[in-house]
Each structure stands twice: as structure tokens, then as C-alpha cells.
Amino acid sequence: MKLYSLSILHKGATKANLLKAAYDLSSFSFFQRSSIQEFMTFTSALIVERTTQGSRASVKEQDLYKLIKKSIMHDDCIKEYLCHVYVRNDNLSAVVIADTEYPQRVCFTLLDKVLEEFSRQVDSIDWPSGNPETINYKALDIHLSKYQNPREADAMTKVQAELDETKIILHNTMESLLERGEKLDDLVSKSEHLGNQSKAFYKTARKQNSCCEIM
């Protein structure tokens, strides 16, 4: 699983304004990288424009990609991407483009974290008009590279993953434990069989009151 880009934008009235971006294009061939980067920048802005204030979304990029399907890339480079976007109530937004394997929850955690840090470091007055050169925020690259491994970066993912593993082990152990001993289905059918065809013990006396009892 991989993260490809991480960008911070400001959602303006009509347009989204890119404030800072970080890219990891090491998985693409050298010659394609610049066009891909452009493409991702464009997509990020587009998504922010389309996302309402105060919401999060995950957009399967294939649809968007079809719109822009000029021969920027060769067909064999077509991959599936997911864009995760978070537009805050104050219009500060972040977009991370990842592959489909990357867990969604971690992305949103990342976006929350990045935006919070950014909003503390960079004055809100600079948001509507800033651009990557003017904005003084250096941590984006670090975050992008750190979060390439979601487990390490995100404590909760790590614990959740271990938990899920443990649950599976527990379930398997329980199953094998319950296998031992008599099969319950056998017991259910055996006991039903016992319940049926039980001839009553009384009224076996065939001769009743057949002779007078002399008192």
C-alpha cells in the first residue's frame, strides 16, 4: 500500500487554492513523473472544489481519471487510486491520494493531523492567497514518508491489526476446542430418538379386574 501525494489547499468561493503539497512518485517511471504530479495537483484541487465544507470523502479516482483520459499516460500505467479529502469548516482542506489498499481510516487520521498542525503553524490570513512558495510549512514531506507504513505511523492501526489477528486466533482456538468431545448434533439426534417411541410403562397389565375381589 502506498501514498502518492499529500496536499493542503484552501477552499475558496469558486476555486481551491493549493497551499502546500508533497509527492512520492517513486513507483512511477522517471519520465512520467512530472505529468503525474501535475495530474494529481489538478485532481486534488478539483476534489476540494466539489466537496462541501465540513465533510470528508473518499473518491475513487477512476471516474475522474476517465474525464481527463488524454494520452498523458500509457495504458499500462493506469492504476486505481483513491483520493481522500477533508474539508474543514474553516475551508482549510487536505487531500491524500493513495492506492486502494491503504486503509481509509488512517488517511483521515493523517488529514486531521496535518491540518491541525498546519493551522497552528500558518496564519489563517495567508490561506486564501498563499501558494507553495510563500507558505512556510515544512512537515508535509515528513508526514508523507512516515505514513507510507500505516502500521508504524498510526498506533491505532497497529493495535487494531493485532486485535483482529488475536480475534481470529481466538475464534480458531475456540472452534478446535469445541470440536473435542461429543458432537452436539449427535447428542441432539440421539436424545430425540430417546424421546420418541417410549412406550408407557403403565397399562401393561392386560388383565384388569378380571376376577371379583372377595372382601
Added chain:
Amino acid sequence: MASHLSYGRVNLNILREAARKELREFLDKCAGSKAIVWDEYLTGPFGLIAQYSLLKEHEVEKMFTLKSGRLPSADVKNIIFFVRPRLELMDIIAENVFSEDKMHLSRDFHILFVPRRSMLCEQRLKELGVLGSFINIDEYILDLIPYDGDLLSMEYESAFRECYLENDQTSLYHTAKGLMTLQALYGTIPQIYGKGECARHVANMMLRMKREFAGSQNQILPVFDTLLLLDRNVDLLTPLATQLTYEGLIDEIYGITNGYVKLPPEKFAQKKQGEASKDLPTEPKKLQLNSAEELYAEIRDKNFNAVGAALSKKAKIISAAFEERHNAKTVGEIKQFVSQLPHMQAARSSLANHTSIAELIKDITTSEAFFDNLTVEQEFMTGVDTDKVNTYIEDCIAQKDPLIKILRLVCMQSVCNNGLKQKVLDHYKREILQTYGYEHMLTLNNLEKAGLLKPQMSSRNNYPTIRKTLKLWMEDANEQNPNDISYVYSGYAPLSIRLTQVLARPGWRSIEEVLKMLPGPHFEERQQLPAGLHKKRQQGENRTTLVFFLGGVSYAEIAALRFLSQMEDSGMEYIIATTKLLNGTTWIKSLMDRPESQAP
């Protein structure tokens, strides 16, 4: 702590703890490491009081069975003999002691007589020259042993025989002593009712013993309101009939001793997936049966025909509980499920065991032989042709069916007919002796002496009157949802239990006539309680009656009493005590004699 003893209204654990305490005190008297040499007969009852772990706590390192010859070697300071006061055992002990001297090991010897010391035995030891070798000679008064929360037994096998054949009232003395111990722990019993000669003797002894202790007043708030003493010979019919409760049938077919049953192992082999059934266990499967096992407590007293449905229901409940594991998604839920797992595993294992046992029993109860036998029993109980030679019995003798089966049937016919016509009796006797051997003459004599198989004295047969007045035969007994105690024999209400039932309500005055037809006096006694100990009865609170069967009681009768206890409007709870837990087979066996054997 035996949890199943605390369930009932009366906490019998107190009795058990008292017994354990005494045992501990004795063991501590013999300081140092010990080895116990057991009279085999005692290991069973003792197992109900103390396990090996308790003995180990008091430095018991080895245990041996009492055998003649040399004692096995053991590196212990003390050798303690746990024995009944019987002369033949004294001889064996003497042998053991003499063999020791030769080994020049300095060990201390002690004897613990259970349940009483005996001058005769000590005299014997003196004659053999070993009395001086014993440092501690004590008695361990083990009379009534708690078998379950509502059941006490002395496991005194020969009580009936001693009382009715040999005119030996030792067992009655022990009974009275046991009742005094009980009163010391649970308070003086204010009301005593009884029916029968032996009952009268026991009551007299109790009153006398109470007078002897006149100085010390018992300050315990009485737990028991009433004591009912019943002679076995007031109701000779019930033990002869084949029991039809689950526990009763287990006892009839496999025998329950000291709360354990040994079963053929084949059905209990763990079947693994796909494995052929090789390596079948050869050891009989031993199971403990008491009310600590939830499922067993539910089904033990049911008529056997209702057990299948109960097991089926339980199987579905357990199955559903196991399926719950698929609903456990969160870790919290899984944790909760897992914590229930041991209980569920135990429930499943219990279900598997009892399903197997029920299958084993069903094989027998659905056999033609069983039904034919039951038919004849029911014919006798309803008074059909009890004055003629019964052709089924004749056929069985001709086929050389087990002798005890024959004896049960002929005795039943005799009891239901108030003795057999001389011609009929002679016919049976002849057939039996010619088929099974003349040595059984002694047994037949014993049965006559006990009143089980006797010639008709007067032409009057009281049994039909008793049956009608006390409603001993109930048509259409409901086996699944019983409303009367007659379900335990699918139609026949045990006479002993009916008497108990009537005593509670409306009282024995209403059946004076019938009581006179039954052997032995009936009486009522009151014991004074110290001032201030009279129980104030709360509204709706049940009274507690201790019913003591002198001569033995069957599991079906116990089931019937439990049924009475849980009836809505009975207002009474019953605790059962007896000299011995028996069934028709073990009872007749105790009366059998062979010419060459000594009296048991």
C-alpha cells in the same frame, strides 16, 4: 466442601464437617508420618467424608488394604488400622502386627474402630497377644453419612436382616445414636411419629438417651420439625417392584454404590473423526452421581419415559449456547463467551454421559423380558390372580432366569395376597429348589421369616383394602408431567410414601383402620424444647420432616418424597435418612444364605 450438600433446606455440610473434624483430631493424635491400613468395606463411605487430600494434610503418606500376611513396607512412623469391629478382622490385624516384629522396625500401631469400639474385639486382640502393641485405640462414630443435600444413609447393609431375621437390634442402637448426633448439630426434634416395632424401639432409645443427657440442654434452634420412623416391614411391597425412575433404573441395572456407578465402557469411548473404533477401553466407566451435576439433578427423579424429552430439550439449549460464539464479535463478547466455556463444556460432557446411559437403559426397558416382568408385577399390584400359580413365573423358572428375579416376583405375589395358599407356595418352592438347587432352602426360610414369602395364615387379605383406602394404584399415571407420587412406578404409589403423605395432611387419625392392618404399633412422641426455642412459623414457610427408613429405602421412594417436597401446596420439605440405600435385588441378596458360607 461438598457443594451438593448445601443445596437443600438443611445444610448437611455441617454434619460432614463435624465428621471431618473428628477424623482430623484422631489423625493428629498419632503424631508423625502415617500409613493407613483399610478395611475395604469402609473405603466407600469414607470417600464421602474425606478425600485423600485431607488425609495427606495430616501426614498420611501411604494407604493399604487390610490383608492377611505381612504388611507392605512403608517408611512411616505410624501404622493405623481403620476397621469395623469384627472378630475375623482382628485375626488379620494380629497377623500383620506379628509380621512386623520380625522386621525389627520400631513403628507405632493404632486402631480406629468404625463406628464403635468393641470389647469383644479388644478381648480377642488380648488373647492373640497383640493388644499391648497399640498405642491409640479409638472409635470413629460414623453413623449417618450425607449422600446428597437431602439424603443420609448409614450404609448398614445387614440392618434389615439383623432386625427381622436375627432379632439383633444393634442397628437400631446405632440408628438412635446417629439421630442423637443429628440432634446435637441440628437441634432437638420436637415431634416424633413412627410405625413399626423397630421404630418404637428407636424412639424409646432416643428418649432414654435424651434423659441421660438431661443436664445439658441443646440450645440450637431446631431445623427439623418432625421425625418419622418407618419400619421397612410396614411396606414390603415397594422394594420388590422394579423402579421406573431414571436413578432407580440405573440402580436396578448397574448398581449405585456410595454415589458412584460403574458402566460398560463401550458407549463412552471418545470417537474421533474418521478413526475406527479400535482400542476400546476395557475398564468400566465410573461416574459420580449426585445433585452437583445440574443435568442429573433435573432428570434423576423423573420417570424414565420422560427423560428422553428432557435430554432433548437440554441438547437444544446447549447447542444454541454453543452457536452463540458466532455472535461474539467484539473482544469483550469473546471474553464473556470464553469465560462461560468451562461451564458449557461440562454441560455438554454431562449431556453426553447421560444420553449414553439413557440409551443403555432404554435397550433394557424396551426388551420384551422387561415388559413381561413389569406386566406381572402390575397384575399382582392390582390384585389380579394373586392366589394362583403364575404361568410367567413358571416359565421363567423353567428357563432358569436369575434366581433373584424369581424371588422378587414370588415374594411380591405373596405380599399382595397376604401370604400364598399352601399349595401355591409349595409348588413354587419345589420348582425353585429343583431348578436352582436345594441349598436355597435356607434362603426360602429366611424369606418366610422376614414375611416376604409365607403361607396364608387367615383367609383375609387386607391388601386390597389398603390399596383402595390409600389409593395405591392410580390409573393413567402421567409419566411426563406427574401430579401424584405414583409416577415413580407408573401407577403404583409406594405405600411408605403414601403413609408419609397422609401424615402431613390430613394426619394419621383418618387412616386408623388401615394402620392397624399394617404390622407394628404406630405412635407419636413429643420432645421438650428449651424455652424460647419454639419456632415461630412465618406465613407460607415450609415445615421440615426427617423420614427415617429402618431397614432400607429405594431411589424411587426417594424420588417420590422429593416430588412431595416440591408440590405447591404441600407445605412440607422432606429429608430422607435410612440404614441402607437398596433395591429389590440387593435387598433379597442380603437375605440369601448358602450352607457353607458364614453369616455376613
